Amino acid sequence: MTTTTTTPTLVNGVNIDQLIGTINAIKEKPALARFNFRADTKWVNGGHCRTTIQSLYGAGQEDTSRARAFVLEGDEPPVLLGENHGPNAVEAVLHGLASCLSVGFIYNAAAQGIRVEALDFRLEGDIDLHGFLGLSDKVRPGYEGIRLSYRVKSDAPREKIEEPCEYVQRTSPVLDIIRNPVPVAITLEN
Amino acid sequence: MTTTTTTPTLVNGVNIDQLIGTINAIKEKPALARFNFRADTKWVNGGHCRTTIQSLYGAGQEDTSRARAFVLEGDEPPVLLGENHGPNAVEAVLHGLASCLSVGFIYNAAAQGIRVEALDFRLEGDIDLHGFLGLSDKVRPGYEGIRLSYRVKSDAPREKIEEPCEYVQRTSPVLDIIRNPVPVAITLEN
Numbered sequence: 001m002t003t004t005t006t007t008p009t010l011v012n013g014v015n016i017d018q019l020i021g022t023i024n025a026i027k028e029k030p031a032l033a034r035f036n037f038r039a040d041t042k043w044v045n046g047g048h049c050r051t052t053i054q055s056l057y058g059a060g061q062e063d064t065s066r067a068r069a070f071v072l073e074g075d076e077p078p079v080l081l082g083e084n085h086g087p088n089a090v091e092a093v094l095h096g097l098a099s100c101l102s103v104g105f106i107y108n109a110a111a112q113g114i115r116v117e118a119l120d121f122r123l124e125g126d127i128d129l130h131g132f133l134g135l136s137d138k139v140r141p142g143y144e145g146i147r148l149s150y151r152v153k154s155d156a157p158r159e160k161i162e163e164p165c166e167y168v169q170r171t172s173p174v175l176d177i178i179r180n181p182v183p184v185a186i187t188l189e190n
Numbered sequence: 191m192t193t194t195t196t197t198p199t200l201v202n203g204v205n206i207d208q209l210i211g212t213i214n215a216i217k218e219k220p221a222l223a224r225f226n227f228r229a230d231t232k233w234v235n236g237g238h239c240r241t242t243i244q245s246l247y248g249a250g251q252e253d254t255s256r257a258r259a260f261v262l263e264g265d266e267p268p269v270l271l272g273e274n275h276g277p278n279a280v281e282a283v284l285h286g287l288a289s290c291l292s293v294g295f296i297y298n299a300a301a302q303g304i305r306v307e308a309l310d311f312r313l314e315g316d317i318d319l320h321g322f323l324g325l326s327d328k329v330r331p332g333y334e335g336i337r338l339s340y341r342v343k344s345d346a347p348r349e350k351i352e353e354p355c356e357y358v359q360r361t362s363p364v365l366d367i368i369r370n371p372v373p374v375a376i377t378l379e380n
Contacts, residue, residue: 120230173332186355
């Protein structure tokens with residue numbers, strides 16, 4: 001019996017061989033790029049709800065890699081009539097945005113051979129609650145604007161670091177979702 | 191010694207007196223409606239990052255109600271080169287959306303005296319990864335569309351239930367963030 005062991009090429013914890021393999025597979029069969037993500041949310045009480053996330057479809061099949069569902073709590077602070085069982089909805093969006101930029105930056109840096117030592121993001125967003133509370137239809141309910149600053153620690157020179165920065169701004173799914181309109185179809189079932 | 195105890199009027203777990211008090215306070219002093227939400231995210235390894243959410247500003251002051259920060263993990267499934275340490279960024283957005291509609295629906299129903307027994311949401315969104323992987327600039331990186339269906343269990347008649355449904359579609363912060371453009375300012379620090 002012969003066993004062959006190959007050591008994966010890891011940059012920033014990203015398996016570069018798999019990344020290149022994925023890109024090549026999609027170039028050959030574009031339908032592999034189609035993904036469907038899902039979430040189920042149940043109201044608990046007051047401002048508190050609970051979301052479970054497990055299944056997804058992608059790369060041509062149902063993904064069964066998650067043995068258990070992820071559980072996310074959502075709630076409001078007392079000033080917004082909640083009990084702090086979790087971050088609120090607009091805070092969850094800030095997490096989604098940073099999480100997306102983190103993945104995009106790290107994967108692209110890895111593909112370019114840029115080794116990242118540390119990467120962190122600070123985000124904030126402003127909301128005028130006149131919209132949410134139905135007190136004005138001239139005030140938008142959502143963020144008026146989001147400010148995000150981030151720091152990268154790496155031996156690579158600044159101009160090399162700027163490449164993945166530019167890249168993620170063109171390719172980040174959540175940045176696109178926030179900056180540009182996404183159609184949302186809402187159905188109330190019986 | 192005289193103690194006065196008042197029982198709050200709770201509908202759906204929402205303190206109606208506080209809700210009315212908040213609305214009246216904002217009508218009197220509109221600046222109380224200004225909120226600032228924040229998040230800090232650190233990359234861990236590969237697709238994995240960790241967000242902490244604690245402080246916020248609102249109702250005219252820094253909010254100190256959270257003794258501890260909420261911690262959210264973000265990661266990708268193995269098919270997207272991650273290790274499933276948490277839901278991914280676009281799944282977190284689905285959670286944010288449902289969480290927002292849940293709060294908005296429940297609060298508005300409570301204000302109208304509609305008692306809700308159960309409320310749950312099912313969400314899904316489609317993404318073509320050609321955008322995220324930088325394989326096409328004709329494919330948007332984010333969701334092409336999101337479908338959300340929800341069920342409400344309540345003694346109230348269907349037409350009464352439809353009122354908070356309409357209301358949240360006009361006033362939900364996250365629905366607005368997803369459906370309409372939000373400016374995002376990104377700064378790479380030194």
